[in-house]
Amino acid sequence: xxxxxxxxVNSVQEHPDKEADVFNFVTEGVYYKExxxxxxxxxxxxxxxxxxxxTTLKIEPDSVTLIRSGNVSSLMVxxxxxxxxxxxxxxxxxxxxxxxxxxxxxxMDDSGGSIDVEYFIEVNNQLTSFTTLNVKVQ
Numbered sequence: 369x370x371x372x373x374x375x376x377v378n379s380v381q382e383h384p385d386k387e388a389d390v391f392n393f394v395t396e397g398v399y400y401k402e403x404x405x406x407x408x409x410x411x412x413x414x415x416x417x418x419x420x421x422x423t424t425l426k427i428e429p430d431s432v433t434l435i436r437s438g439n440v441s442s443l444m445v446x447x448x449x450x451x452x453x454x455x456x457x458x459x460x461x462x463x464x465x466x467x468x469x470x471x472x473x474x475x476m477d478d479s480g481g482s483i484d485v486e487y488f489i490e491v492n493n494q495l496t497s498f499t500t501l502n503v504k505v506q
Contacts, residue, residue: 369478371400373396376394376502377502381489382499389497397505407424410422424436428474432446442454443455446472446485452467467488467490480505482504486501
């Protein structure tokens, strides 16, 4: 199973010291299944500030892994109640990012579905934002 899909991404990043960043966009991508896991892949655009980057979401029953490659390189694992740390590389340098998911809700099947993730982001062990992410696949 591999098919072209429309992907809707809604994200709100709340920061302790400034206004929230809101991203809402619709893009084309690919949706497929390998084993028991679903995958969503799409190309970032200048709208997200990551043009030249491919994003893949690996969706498992109890976790979501966000993989970026290209101009931005990162691997972020969202698993409720657990902190995962990884490197986040950009053209401006590499830094350590920690993500702790408060909510991971997966509602996917062979025809599409949605994921909802709420998580804290730390950069170099400093809390930088709380993010709500909703991705729908149609």
